[in-house]
Structures are given as C-alpha cells and as structure tokens.
Amino acid sequence: MDISFLLNALNDAQREAVTLPEDTHALVLAGAGSGKTRVLTHRLGWLTEALGMAPWNLLAVTFTNKAAAEMRARVHQLVGAKAEQMTLGTFHGIAYRLLRQHWREAGLMEMFQVIDSDDQKRLIKRLLREMGLDEAQWPVRQVAGFINSNKEAGRRAAHIDPGQNPYVDTLLRVYRAYEQQCAARGLVDFAELLLRAHELWLKNPQLLAHYQSRYRHILVDEFQDTNSLQYAWLRVLAGGSGRLFVVGDDDQSIYGWRGAQVENIQRFSEDFAGVRIIRLEQNYRSTATILKAANTLIAHNSGRMGKNLWTDGDQGDPIRLYRAFNELEEADFVCRQVESWLEAGGSRSEIAVLYRSNAQSRVLEQALLRHGIPYRVYGGLRFYERAEIKDVLAYLRLLLNRDDDASFDRVINQPPRGIGARTLEQIRAQAMQQDVSLWQAAQQLVDTGALAARARTAVAGFLALIDQLSSACRDLPLEQQVMTVISRSGLQAQLEKSKSEQAQSKIENLDELISAAAQFRPDGEPDDAPPLQAFLNQAALEAGEHQAEPWESCVQLMTLHSAKGLEFPFVMMVGMEEGLFPSQQSLEDPARLEEERRLCYVGITRAQKKLVMSWCEQRRWHGKTLYPMPSRFLRELPPDCVEEMRPKASVSPAWRQDRALYEESAAFASRQGDGLKHFAAPSFRIGDRVRHARFGEGIVIGLEGGGEQARIQVHFDAEGSKWLLLSLAKLERA
Numbered sequence: 001m002d003i004s005f006l007l008n009a010l011n012d013a014q015r016e017a018v019t020l021p022e023d024t025h026a027l028v029l030a031g032a033g034s035g036k037t038r039v040l041t042h043r044l045g046w047l048t049e050a051l052g053m054a055p056w057n058l059l060a061v062t063f064t065n066k067a068a069a070e071m072r073a074r075v076h077q078l079v080g081a082k083a084e085q086m087t088l089g090t091f092h093g094i095a096y097r098l099l100r101q102h103w104r105e106a107g108l109m110e111m112f113q114v115i116d117s118d119d120q121k122r123l124i125k126r127l128l129r130e131m132g133l134d135e136a137q138w139p140v141r142q143v144a145g146f147i148n149s150n151k152e153a154g155r156r157a158a159h160i161d162p163g164q165n166p167y168v169d170t171l172l173r174v175y176r177a178y179e180q181q182c183a184a185r186g187l188v189d190f191a192e193l194l195l196r197a198h199e200l201w202l203k204n205p206q207l208l209a210h211y212q213s214r215y216r217h218i219l220v221d222e223f224q225d226t227n228s229l230q231y232a233w234l235r236v237l238a239g240g241s242g243r244l245f246v247v248g249d250d251d252q253s254i255y256g257w258r259g260a261q262v263e264n265i266q267r268f269s270e271d272f273a274g275v276r277i278i279r280l281e282q283n284y285r286s287t288a289t290i291l292k293a294a295n296t297l298i299a300h301n302s303g304r305m306g307k308n309l310w311t312d313g314d315q316g317d318p319i320r321l322y323r324a325f326n327e328l329e330e331a332d333f334v335c336r337q338v339e340s341w342l343e344a345g346g347s348r349s350e351i352a353v354l355y356r357s358n359a360q361s362r363v364l365e366q367a368l369l370r371h372g373i374p375y376r377v378y379g380g381l382r383f384y385e386r387a388e389i390k391d392v393l394a395y396l397r398l399l400l401n402r403d404d405d406a407s408f409d410r411v412i413n414q415p416p417r418g419i420g421a422r423t424l425e426q427i428r429a430q431a432m433q434q435d436v437s438l439w440q441a442a443q444q445l446v447d448t449g450a451l452a453a454r455a456r457t458a459v460a461g462f463l464a465l466i467d468q469l470s471s472a473c474r475d476l477p478l479e480q481q482v483m484t485v486i487s488r489s490g491l492q493a494q495l496e497k498s499k500s501e502q503a504q505s506k507i508e509n510l511d512e513l514i515s516a517a518a519q520f521r522p523d524g525e526p527d528d529a530p531p532l533q534a535f536l537n538q539a540a541l542e543a544g545e546h547q548a549e550p551w552e553s554c555v556q557l558m559t560l561h562s563a564k565g566l567e568f569p570f571v572m573m574v575g576m577e578e579g580l581f582p583s584q585q586s587l588e589d590p591a592r593l594e595e596e597r598r599l600c601y602v603g604i605t606r607a608q609k610k611l612v613m614s615w616c617e618q619r620r621w622h623g624k625t626l627y628p629m630p631s632r633f634l635r636e637l638p639p640d641c642v643e644e645m646r647p648k649a650s651v652s653p654a655w656r657q658d659r660a661l662y663e664e665s666a667a668f669a670s671r672q673g674d675g676l677k678h679f680a681a682p683s684f685r686i687g688d689r690v691r692h693a694r695f696g697e698g699i700v701i702g703l704e705g706g707g708e709q710a711r712i713q714v715h716f717d718a719e720g721s722k723w724l725l726l727s728l729a730k731l732e733r734a
Contacts, residue, residue, distance in 0.1 A: 006045050006078065010038070017278045018042045020245075022051050025272040027223075027265070028247040031309045032294070032605035033285030033567065036247045040219055041071060043245055044086065045078040047217055055085035057214060061234075062221035063090060065542060071221070087215070091230055092190055093541055095197035098211075099188070105207060106200045109186035111533060113397060114540040118390065119406040120144055120189045126409060127177050130432045138170070146171045147178060151191035152229045152259045154198065185403050185437065191229075198233050212239040223248030223268075227259035235271065244272060250305050251298050254561060254599045256592070266305065283309045283605075285567050287316025290607050293641045298601045300636050301594045309605075318643040321634065322614040327360075327575075330614050331367035334572055337612060338373055338555055341570055348374060349553040352568040354560050354603050356581040360574065361557050368555065378558035384539050388491065388506040389513055393539055395485045399470045400533055403437035412442075412462055415494040419462065423455040439463070465489070478531040479518040486510050560603045571607035573600075576615040577628035600633045612645075617723045627722040684712060684726075689734040695719045697734045 007015055017028045017039050030036035044060060047053040062068050068089050076083040087094065096114065099106050115123070121140045128135055128143070150160065157176040162169040182188065188196065201208040218238055220226070223246040226234070238244050246268060253262035269275040283291055291309045298304070324330035334353055341351060353364060361377055368375045384390070391414055394407035402408075412427075413419040430450075431441035445451050446460045469488060473481040486492050492510060495503045522534040556568070560581075575581055581600070586592035604611060615630045634642075684690065688700045698716035712731070713723045724731075 003046075003050050006042050006049060010042065011035075011282055013278060013280050013282065014039050014042070017280070018046050019050075020276055020278075022047070022053070022217075023243065025243055025275045026245045027268050027275050027277045028245070028280060029277065029305050029307050030247050030249055030280040031283060031307050032249065032252065032602070033283040034280035034309070035282075035284060036221070036249075036280065037067075037071065037074065039280065040221055040245075040247055041074040041078060043219060044075050044083075048079055048082050053217065055079075055082040056087070057216045058086045058219070059094070059215040059217070059237075060086065060088045060219040060221070061091055061094060062088075063225060065090060065093065067221060068093070090541075091233070092193050095193040095233075096537065096541065098197050098200065099193065102200060102204075102207065105204050106196050108188065108196070111400065112186045112188050113401060113404065113533075114193070114537045115187050115189050115406060116384075116540045117144070117190070118385070119410075119540075122406045122409055123181060123187070124174065124178060126405065126428065127174060127181065130428065131174065131177065133170070133174070138174070143171060143174055147175050148189070148191045149259060150175070151189075151195045152227045154195065154229050154232060156195075181405070185405060186401065187404070187406070194229050194233060198229060198236065201236050208236065208239075211237060212242060215242060217243050217245065220244065220246040220248075224250055224253040224262055224265045225255050225260045226264050228261055228264075231261070231264045238272075244268075251301070251307070251598055252564065252602050254564065254595060254602055256595050262595075266303065277305075279307045281307050281309055283311045284313075285608050286311065286605060287314050287609060289316045289318060289641050290604060290611055293319055293611075293637050294601050294604045296638045296641075297604065297633060297636050298597065301597055317610060319637065319641055320610075320612040320645050321642050322612060322645040323630075324614055324616045326616050326618040327363045327620065328367075330574055330616050331363045333614060334364060334574065335367050335371040335373060337572060338368075339371070341610075346570065347553060348555050350569040351572070352378075352556045352558060352563060352566070352570070352606060353572045353574060354558060354563050354606070355573075355575050356560055356583065356599075357575075358559060364557055364574070368557075374554035375557055376554050378556045379562035384542055386506075386509055388495070388509055391491055392482065392486055392489070392510065392513060393536060395466075395469065395489050395491075396482065396532060397536055398439075398466050399473060399481075399485075400530065400536070402439040402466070405431075405438045408438045408442075411489075412438075412459075415490045417462060417490075418454065418458040420455070423451060423459065426451065426455075427459070473532075478520060478535055479514060481532055482514050482517040486514070560599050563606050564602050567606055567608055569608045570610045570612075571603070572612045572614070573603050574614050575619075576613050576631040576634055577619065578631055579626070579628055580619070580621070581631055582633070597633065597636075600631075627720060684731070690714060690731045691734045692716065692724075692729060692731055695722065 006018065010018060014035055017026065020026050020043075028036070028039060030039065040060065044058060047058060048055050060068075060071060062071060072083055072086075072088045075086065075088070089097070099108060099112070103110050103112060121144055124143050124147075125135065125140045128138055128140070150156070157172050157179055160168070160172055160175075162172055182192070201211070215237060218234060220234065225248070234244065246265075248265050250262050250265045253260060253265070256262070269277065286294075286309075288311055291311055295308050322330075322333055324333055338348070338351055342348065355361065355364075365375065365377070384393070391411055394404075394410040397404045397407040398411070409424075412424070427438055427442050427445060430436075430445055431438050434441060434444065436444070442459050442463060446456055446463065449456065451459060465488075469485055472488070473484050476484065492507065495507050495510075497503075517535060520531070520535050520538070522531060522538075560573075579587070582593055582596035586596045613634065615628070615634065617627065619626050619628060684700050689697065690700060691697050692714070695714075695716040696718050698714040698719075700712060700714055711723050712726050712729065714731070716722060
C-alpha cells in the first residue's frame with residue numbers, strides 16, 4: 001500500500017513524530033508556525049493506514065469546536081470515511097457525550113441541561129439573594145471563579161476544609177447551595193462536565209476499563225493549555241495501556257489565569273515512561289529577523305523545555321520601535337502605518353493591532369474612526385453570547401424544563417410584561433420557603449391569589465404563554481420551533497418597534513439563529529433525544545469556548561490573548577510599557593512575569609512579514625497621567641533586529657493631557673509666535689540633581705534632542721520618571 005502521501009509534505013522532524021512506533025508515548029514541542037496541526041492529522045492517518053489501527057480506537061482532543069472541525073476535515077482529506085469513525089472533539093464536548101450516554105451511572109437526570117457561564121452567574125446571583133449575602137461584598141464573578149477553580153482542581157465543596165477562615169466558609173456555603181440547586185434542576189456547568197466525567201470513571205472501574213481498551217491512542221492538541229483536571233482525565237483514560245501523543249509549546253502557555261498549568265507539559269516525561277520528545281523548530285510563518293527576536297526574548301525565561309525557531313525564508317525587515325508622546329499620538333501613528341500599508345498595495349485584513357488590555361482599544365477605535373479606517377474588535381461578543389440570542393434560548397429551555405430557574409429568571413419579564421422587582425422577590429421567596437423551582441412557586445402564588453391582581457394577571461399570562469408555546473412547538477421541526485418562539489414570545493415585535501440600526505442588527509441575529517437551527521445536526525446524542533435538547537446543549541458548548549468570530553476585510557484590534565493561533569502579514573504591538581505590559585500585577589511575581597514574557601513571545605510570532613512595536617512616554621490610565629518606562633521586553637530584544645522610528649519633532653497641546661503641561665505648551669507656542677526661535681538651555685548631564693517648581697527634586701536620567709526641541713528625563717523623588725521640554729521645564733540645579 002502506497003502511504004507516501006502521508007509523508008511527502010513533511011520535514012524531517014515532522015516525519016519523525018508522525019512515524020513513531022505504536023507503543024510510544026510522545027511529547028511534540030511544536031513551536032509557533034511549525035505545522036503542529038499537520039503533524040496531528042498525519043499521525044492519525046499513519047496510525048490507521050500504516051499501522052493498521054482501527055479508527056474507533058483513536059481519540060483526538062483539542063480545545064475548541066473550530067479546531068476540532070478543522071482537524072476532522074483535514075483527516076478526512078487523508079483517510080476518507082475512516083475519519084468519521086474516529087472520536088475527535090473538545091474536552092468538554094467529549095465529556096458531554098460520555099455523560100449523555102452514561103447519565104445514570106454519573107448520577108444525573110436523563111435530560112440534564114448544560115448551562116453556560118452567564119446562566120451560571122444568574123443562578124449564583126439568585127442564591128446570594130436567598131442567602132442574604134450582599135453582592136457588593138460577594139461579587140458573582142468572584143464566587144463563580146471560586147466554584148469553577150475548585151471543580152477544575154477536582155474539589156467539590158465537601159472536599160474543602162475552610163479551617164478558621166470565615167471568608168472561605170461563606171464561599172463554601174454558596175458552593176454547597178449551588179451544587180444542591182444544580183442537582184435538583186438537572187443543570188451541568190462547564191467545569192462540572194469534566195469533573196463529573198472524571199468521577200464517572202473513578203467510580204465505575206468496569207466502564208473505565210471499557211474506554212481504556214477502546215481508546216488505545218489518545219492525541220492531544222495545545223497540551224500546554226490543559227488544567228489539572230484535564231491532565232488527570234487524560235492520565236486516568238490512558239491507564240497502563242493507552243498511548244498519549246501530546247502536542248504543545250511551553251513557550252506559548254499564556255492561560256495560567258484560566259487554570260492552565262504549564263507544569264503539565266514539563267512533567268509529562270516524569271509521569272509516563274519512555275516518552276519520546278521531538279522538537280518542531282522550523283517555522284513556516286515569520287521572517288528570520290522576527291524569529292531571532294522571539295528566540296532571544298523567550299530565552300530570558302527559566303525552566304523551558306528548550307527549542308530555537310528557524311526558517312529557510314527571507315531575513316526580512318528589522319522590527320520597528322516607535323516612541324510616542326502619549327496614547328493619542330500612538331493611535332494616530334497606528335493609523336498612519338495602516339495608510340502606508342494600504343498605499344503599498346496591502347489590505348486591511350492583513351493588519352492586526354495587539355494590546356495587553358481591552359481598555360486600550362478605545363483610543364485606537366476613535367483614531368481609526370477619525371481616519372475613516374474600517375476595523376473590528378476581534379473577540380467581542382460572540383453569537384451565542386448576544387442578549388437577544390440568549391433570550392430565545394432561555395424560552396426554548398423552558399419548553400423542555402419548566403424548572404430551569406436561570407431561564408425562568410431571564411425571560412419572565414423579557415420583553416417587559418409588567419412583572420416588577422417586588423413580584424419577582426415574592427416568587428423567589430416562595431421558591432426558597434417551599435423548596436421548589438421558580439416556575440412552581442409562581443404557579444402556587446397565582447393559584448392561591450397571593451399576588452396583587454395586576455401582578456397575578458401578568459405572571460399567569462407568562463405561565464400560559466410558555467404552555468402555549470410548548471403545545472404549538474411539540475410536533476414542529478426544530479427550525480419552526482425556534483421561529484415560533486421568536487415570533488410569539490414578543491421578542492421580535494419588541495425589536496421591530498424600534499427603527500434603530502441596533503434593533504435591526506438584533507433582528508438579523510434572530511434570523512441567523514433560525515438558520516442555525518435549520519442547519520443543525522445532532523452529534524453524540526441518544527437516538528431518542530429531542531432535537532431541541534441537542535441544539536440547546538450545543539449552543540451552550542459553543543458559547544463557552546474562548547474563540548473569536550470570523551473577521552472580514554478590516555483592521556483587527558485584539559488583545560494579545562485573543563491573537564493566539566492567528567497570523568498576520570503586518571502586526572503592531574502597542575503599549576509596550578512597564579506596568580502595562582508586563583502588567584503591574586506581574587512585576588513582583590516571577591511566575592506571572594514569565595507568563596507575560598510568553599505572551600509577548602506569542603505576539604511577536606503572530607507577525608509574518610512586518611512587526612512594529614510602540615510605547616508612550618505619557619499615558620492616561622485608570623484616571624491618572626503616568627510617565628512609564630519602556631517595557632523590559634523591548635530591552636530584551638537583540639539590538640541588531642530593532643530599528644527605532646523617530647517621532648516628528650514638534651509640540652502640540654493635544655499631546656498634553658495634564659493641565660499644567662498643557663498650559664506650559666500653550667505659553668511656549670505663544671512665545672514662538674513672537675519670534676522666539678532658540679533659547680539658552682542650561683547645561684545638564686545625566687546624574688545631575690535638579691529641582692522643578694511643581695514636581696520637586698529629582699535626578700537627570702535621560703537627555704535628547706537640541707535647540708527648541710531638547711528634552712530631559714528626570715526621575716523625581718515624589719512623582720517618578722517624567723520627560724520634559726527643557727525650554728518649558730525651568731529646571732534648577734538642586
């Protein structure tokens with residue numbers, strides 16, 4: 001049998017990884033742009049075509065549905081219909097299918113529902129109210145983080161000892177109440193999917209043995225992003241006979257704040273015997289200059305597995321470094337760079353502007369609008385996270401499960417039907433007192449006449465509406481069920497009353513939801529599972545993924561985290577300043593600082609041809625004017641790879657956000673108009689101690705320029721480092 005098609009397109013390191021013996025554990029350290037997906041897909045092909053493995057004995061796990069779909073499509077190109085017999089999917093998707101098939105053994109309701117993070121927070125918010133806890137003191141996001149992080153570490157509330165800590169004890173009380181509510185209502189959050197699947201195997205040895213014998217080869221993508229529970233899940237499934245083939249890059253582990261543990265990739269060789277480590281170092285994306293900069297930067301991290309990216313492509317242009325006066329001038333510089341790229345024949349979709357914090361996008365967006373440059377904030381609200389979509393899904397969930405409190409709470413007054421906060425509190429109090437769902441509590445209050453007449457009519461109308469929708473949708477195809485709910489719930493009519501573009505956009509989103517229902521095909525569901533149930537669970541799974549929507553032909557603005565996995569011919573990295581990137585929180589934590597450096601490495605390696613980095617001498621941030629130092633990451637780049645771009649030598653009041661400096665600049669401009677062309681500047685040297693009328697005493701640490709544009713950098717004892725125009729500063733020797 002000719003299997004050359006599996007090997008011809010591979011380089012030597014890729015070929016070595018793909019053709020490893022069947023009985024080998026493997027760790028493939030795949031550098032940025034080194035073809036890791038090709039290695040994974042060709043390994044799956046090699047196992048079936050060359051080694052004769054049955055496709056149902058193969059399991060491939062990744063982190064997003066998009067990545068899983070791409071993997072399946074590429075495997076299908078290699079081996080045809082055999083790809084459909086392999087188990088390919090996300091960690092959460094595979095766990096969901098497992099629980100759906102073994103719901104009884106897992107201790108779940110047969111028709112359990114998956115809830116996304118927004119519904120989880122709504123449930124927690126209701127529990128906090130019922131427990132008399134002030135949300136200001138116990139933020140919902142913080143409580144959800146406590147619950148999810150413990151689940152991801154394999155800890156249920158019963159496993160945690162609060163010790164003498166009353167703060168932890170309160171969080172545990174909420175955690176226990178949350179577990180009880182989810183169990184009573186048949187709700188499963190994202191962290192629960194993996195934890196429950198892990199417990200399913202540990203509590204059912206025969207079931208575990210079945211899956212261990214079935215999945216003889218387990219392939220894992222983006223292994224550096226696994227958390228402790230995912231790694232434990234893999235170890236249990238592999239057991240003593242399964243073989244793990246994991247692909248990852250410790251230099252691109254940037255999700256520690258999500259629970260990802262770079263230690264997993266570092267200890268893999270200790271946990272499994274005879275691991276073969278193969279490094280994919282040939283890069284097919286970036287120029288040699290960009291790769292040299294990336295390699296030199298990341299070498300400052302300790303404990304790396306070690307690799308050095310290289311390319312047989314062009315040397316490329318140097319990395320350009322721009323020093324802006326402030327964030328406004330930096331944003332204008334970005335726009336000028338975009339315009340230059342377009343004038344040279346490039347397209348907008350080839351450009352990405354990367355930043356550390358979402359808050360940085362505001363000034364950039366304003367500048368792009370002023371320049372008439374189309375842009376998109378990549379990673380904004382995704383389809384299933386949009387409010388109008390979540391409203392429809394909540395209605396649909398109630399059709400299947402009247403006791404779904406999160407959905408009931410979301411839409412009982414959406415669109416508004418005269419049910420106020422006081423009525424909702426009565427319903428919640430009744431539910432808590434009687435230990436029933438919100439639906440049952442509302443029904444009890446209506447039946448007993450405990451509500452005021454107007455409120456009773458409104459609540460009864462809502463309950464009747466849900467029953468009517470359920471009856472109307474019972475025998476309809478999925479597409480028409482969604483269409484019926486949209487039209488008869490009042491959601492569409494509410495939007496149609498408004499003639500705004502925003503309302504029209506929401507109507508278009510509702511139309512797209514109908515299309516999604518028409519195109520939906522169940523995957524991993526029991527044969528008798530209602531299509532609507534499968535559709536809702538799939539929507540929840542997709543809403544929980546950390547991925548952005550597809551982009552069109554416009555400049556892409558995105559955080560550095562969002563940029564992972566993407567590539568662009570032209571990349572600009574802005575805000576390269578101490579305290580911003582690396583972040584202020586990381587400066588005193590070596591582990592977090594190293595993750596920040598990995599994030600910078602990720603940003604650099606997104607660039608294919610051109611990379612520009614910028615920093616500001618002055619930045620308005622969190623309501624204060626700061627005078628930051630350039631990022632240490634800039635100093636860690638090799639000097640022969642960097643070329644500094646000088647700003648235009650001019651002074652504009654728009655560059656001065658601080659009022660005093662603004663007034664000084666205005667005065668200087670006035671003097672220029674009177675014919676002042678030069679001034680006699682005092683002669684200062686680095687190290688001199690000086691005094692400023694406003695900032696006090698400090699030490700000269702930098703000098704630049706001459707004549708009217710001469711500038712001096714002083715580190716003031718009380719105010720920190722500042723750049724000043726010598727003509728305006730009126731400095732004296734201290």
